[in-house]
Amino acid sequence: MALLRCNKCGHVAEAPAEQIGTHTSCPACGNPVPVYDTVLFVRKVLQQYFALQEELKQLRPAPTPSSPTGNSLAGIDLHNTAHLTSEAWHAEIVGWFQRRQITVRTSPDAVDTTGFFDEFAVEIGDNYALLGDVIGKIRWAQQKDVPNFSLKLGELSQKEGQAINAFCKRLHDHTFLSKYYYQKQDKLGRATIQTAPAIRNFFAGDWLEWYALMKLLTFFQERQKPFSCTRNLSVIFPNEDLHELDVFFLVDGNTPVCIECKTGEFRQDIDKYLRLRKRLGIDRSQFILCCLGLGDEQAAGLSSMYELTFVNPTGLQGHLAKLF
Incomplete structure (x- = not known):
């Protein structure tokens, strides 16, 4: 596939592929013009276009925080936006x-971020020393196709046990766990994993x-x-x-x-x-x-x-x- 462009009259036309690299007469004015490979010609034009676009961007004044131009998230709730x-x-x-x-x-x-993945991710990452065991048990259950797991909260301090129990309740409330209940007498948390692919990928x-x-x-x-x-x-x-x-x-x-x-x-x-x-x-x-x-x-x-x-x-x- 080939094309020609006349620098004299601006005429653009297709040309036979066998003429690539040669000169031919412009169909509009007769001026001798080179014949280019179309893909190569378009690639060169795009390179010049993006180079000029980048040069223009450098010449423009940088957007201020209140400016409507540029990507700004000022005033946007990061945890609830599309x-x-x-x-x-x-x-x-x-x-x-x-x-x-x-x-x-x-x-x-x-x-x-209109869902709940982002909120739970930040909670897990910021408190992984405390919540890592829960995430590990969920991941293990997913890998082994074991539907249930338990948490021996009585082996932890009262404060840590309460925090993990509250976290698991929130996971259940937001469908990250299919089931969760706490046996107060035995201080044992029992959970059933969620099988939805998005949840599996989240914990994976x-x-x-x-x-x-x-x-x-x-x-x-x-x-x-x-x-x-x-x-x-x-x-x-x-x-x-x-x-x-x-x-x-x-x-x-x-x-x-x-x-x-x-x-x-x-x-x-x-x-x-x-x-x-x-x-x-x-x-x-x-x-x-x-x-x-x-x-x-x-x-x-x-x-x-x-x-x-x-x-x-x-x-x-x-x-x-x-x-x-």
Whole structure:
């Protein structure tokens, strides 16, 4: 497939494929014009378009916190909004990848906070030392297809037992557990797991993605910085390699922050993430592996060993504060 464009009269027309790389006469004015491969021509035009778009963006004044331009979440309840699901919200992210000849597919439902996934994710992440055993029991029951599990709350302090019992009641109230009741005399909590796929995925590891998303949303909202974000972003490279990014933020329209969340083993994936970071062209400080159960010293040691940044959930916002 080929085309020609006359620089003299502006005429554009298709041409036979065998004429690619040669010159022919313009059908409108007779001026000699080159014949291009259509795909190559369109690609060059798009590169120039995105380059001019980026130059224009740099020339525009930065939006203020009260400005209607830019992605601002001022005044929005982060835990109850569908604002992040729109095409307009994702537009800057899509454009950032397009300028690198990378195709992306967004997952709008993965950033819809009108449900309860985000609230429970933050509660779990902020109190994992207390609630981790509950999450572990739910996950074990899911993996083994065991419908029920129990919690020996009498073995805990009174305060901890009450907190876990209240947490499990809330899980049941919001359908994260199918059944839950507390045997006061035996101080025993008995629960039945929820089999709905969305709930299974949440306890299988999605909760940490929600946690990272909400922590970054809060961080940038408090600092009134313009940004876009998404979760479960499918990335397709020119050679058709497909990857999914857990959490992706684009700050000030140009600074990417990519977070991969691991609630289980991560060591076998280090090389994969190293290659992915380099292909995306993201600085090591902005490509973050958020790993559950990782100590602060271990995270710092791994970060110095590899061209990646390792953090645990509680260290996520501290690392962001160093970047921004």
